[in-house]
Amino acid sequence: MPRLIDHDERDRVIGDAAMRVLARDGLGALSVRKVAEEAGLATASLRRAFPTQLALRRYCVDRIHDAVAARVTTLTGEGLPLAIALLLELLPLDATRRDELLAQLQLGSLALTDATLTDSVRDLHDGVASICSVALGQLPLREDVDSAFETLRLQALLDGFALHLLWAAPTDAEGSARRLLEHHLSTLV
Incomplete structure (x- = not known):
């Protein structure tokens, strides 16, 4: 049975991680890989939520x-x-x-x-x-x-x-x- 994903919670976790990366490491570090690592998520999961860096x-x-x-x-x-x-x-x-x-x-x-x-x-x-x-x-x-x-x-x-x-x-x-x-x-x- 597929696992249900709380998309709002996942987005919140990603957003929290992105804000920490921006504040701590700067704009140059705001990458999918770095944010996924900070959020404790797979890169693919982050890409599904935010397919581009602009998003x-x-x-x-x-x-x-x-x-x-x-x-x-x-x-x-x-x-x-x-x-x-x-x-x-x-x-x-x-x-x-x-x-x-x-x-x-x-x-x-x-x-x-x-x-x-x-x-x-x-x-x-x-x-x-x-x-x-x-x-x-x-x-x-x-x-x-x-x-x-x-x-x-x-x-x-x-x-x-x-x-x-x-x-x-x-x-x-x-x-x-x-x-x-x-x-x-x-x-x-």
Whole structure:
């Protein structure tokens, strides 16, 4: 009798392995063989799920998007505490978010020269902008505040601070992030 395969679980295992390979070894190591080895699967099994390297790369980008979306949809509250919580989810404050950011940076840089990834990476970028917009929507912004501009500025602030957290790794990363965000947002209300 053939063994039943839980395709969603297999894809999750492959996705986890691919993210670990990207974060630890870089884009050059994101091969079918390396990911299959990391996932503890036969190469043929991985090829059935992701027949091309492009399919695996797209899956990784979409997985980051879906993971962030899943985390932010579980957040509750309102006002400044919810705005801060939403924005903190976009920063590399734990191993999972750090790996996501490392993978996003590598796949995003590849998308600059590989048009087949451009739409997936753009969707990820737009998702960050959407979260920034939702966070700002939680605040009683001053009347003179241009929401579209401030969304763009907030996203730029987060992008820069995310890189800072990757390279500087302060001992109190979440506290630093919270203080930075609270200060920035306080200038808008």
